[in-house]
Amino acid sequence: MREYTARPERNASAVVSVGEESDEELASRVGGGDRLAAGALVARHADRIFATCYRMLGERAAAEDAAQETFMRLWKHASRWRPRGAKLETWLYRIAMNVCLDMLRRRKRMMSNAETVAFERADETPSALERIEANQTRAAVAAALAALPERQRAAIVLCHYQELSNIDAAAALDVSVEAVESLLSRARRSLREKLLSQRDELLEGARHGAANL
Amino acid sequence: MARRISETAEQRLAARAKACVAAFGADPARWPAEDQSLYVRFENDPAFAAALRSAARLDDALDSYAAPEISEAAKARLLARAPTGSTPSLRERASAERLIKVLRRRLIPASALAATCAIGFAVGALDAQRAGAADEEALVYAEAAIDAAFQEEDALWATGDQ
Structure with missing residues (x-):
């Protein structure tokens, strides 16, 4: 009969070096059941993965679920991690994007075509006029991002917000570098048109409002 | 003939610089490393400078949309599912x-x-x-x-x- 035994935990001297180890070394240790190594990976990447998911999904609870699923997949595969050229971080972004895109598709199926994805930030400022005020710009940006096609939004989130290189973003999205640039260009064009036309509309509304005073 | 070829090459570079602004925005640090020198090369070109200004406005708008931080409780939940020694x-x-x-x-x-x-x-x-x-x-x-x-x-x- 085959025996399954727990892999021994690393000794104290190895634990001390957790903060200096590469992601790939930590992943290998996680595979052996080293929870300190898992903690180090969470400390390094949870914020960025969560922020990515938040900007893709637009709400905290969904972003936390997506981050949870992303790390679950990391834990599942940690013992088999073999970094042949790919960075663990890029792989994490790729998983996070897949999780988010799946969630968005499920969400879309549940909503009628007439409805749009409601972002928390957009909901906070229902009045169009409010959006023109300096600190409300982000609500308009959130709404404009939410209206983008999913892969364009993903490209903006990875390249602009997470500051991935075009090569890493291409790996995370499983497309060519040229495709990433195309997604980014189209996304930025749409965002600029939406935000500028919105601003013009709001300015126009504000002028009418002032004239009626 | 040589001048025409040179002009064509310059036009190609200008088009690439414009494409970088369109895709990556006004900050050359976000551009692919191999294209960053194009920023200095064309920054005094009026059309390019106008494209940069427009892109910078969009960059600023995008930067205003900050994501919240993940809660400590959520981080703890991530860690709670990490494998133990029996993996x-x-x-x-x-x-x-x-x-x-x-x-x-x-x-x-x-x-x-x-x-x-x-x-x-x-x-x-x-x-x-x-x-x-x-x-x-x-x-x-x-x-x-x-x-x-x-x-x-x-x-x-x-x-x-x-």
């Missing part, structure tokens, strides 16, 4: 993979293997094996089922390795 080792998984190959070749057609994908059954069988209550056959099926359940992620993993 099967790489050697154990490699052994399971060898068994699965044998199964695929000799014993179980692919459709039957997919049908064994029920995680509950797999985990139950594996636990039973660990407790010494099941025979070698149960272990084989349990490992095969676990592997089948993880195939989707395996594909991603393999691609990420390239």
Whole structure:
């Protein structure tokens, strides 16, 4: 009969070096059941993965679920991690994007075509006029991002917000570098048109409002 | 002729600089490393400078949309699911993979293997094996089922390795 035994935990001297180890070394240790190594990976990447998911999904609870699923997949595969050229971080972004895109598709199926994805930030400022005020710009940006096609939004989130290189973003999205640039260009064009036309509309509304005073 | 070729090359570079602004915005630090020198080359060109100003406004707007921080409770939940020392080792998984190959070749057609994908059954069988209550056959099926359940992620993993 085959025996399954727990892999021994690393000794104290190895634990001390957790903060200096590469992601790939930590992943290998996680595979052996080293929870300190898992903690180090969470400390390094949870914020960025969560922020990515938040900007893709637009709400905290969904972003936390997506981050949870992303790390679950990391834990599942940690013992088999073999970094042949790919960075663990890029792989994490790729998983996070897949999780988010799946969630968005499920969400879309549940909503009628007439409805749009409601972002928390957009909901906070229902009045169009409010959006023109300096600190409300982000609500308009959130709404404009939410209206983008999913892969364009993903490209903006990875390249602009997470500051991935075009090569890493291409790996995370499983497309060519040229495709990433195309997604980014189209996304930025749409965002600029939406935000500028919105601003013009709001300015126009504000002028009418002032004239009626 | 040489001048015409040179002009064409310059136009190509200008077009590339414009494409970088359109895709990556006004900050050359965000551009691909090999294109960053184009920023200095064209920054005094009026059309390019106008494109930069427009892109910078969009960059500023995008930067205003800050994501909140993940809560400590959520971080703790991420960590709570991390494997413990009882996770099967790489050697154990490699052994399971060898068994699965044998199964695929000799014993179980692919459709039957997919049908064994029920995680509950797999985990139950594996636990039973660990407790010494099941025979070698149960272990084989349990490992095969676990592997089948993880195939989707395996594909991603393999691609990420390239």
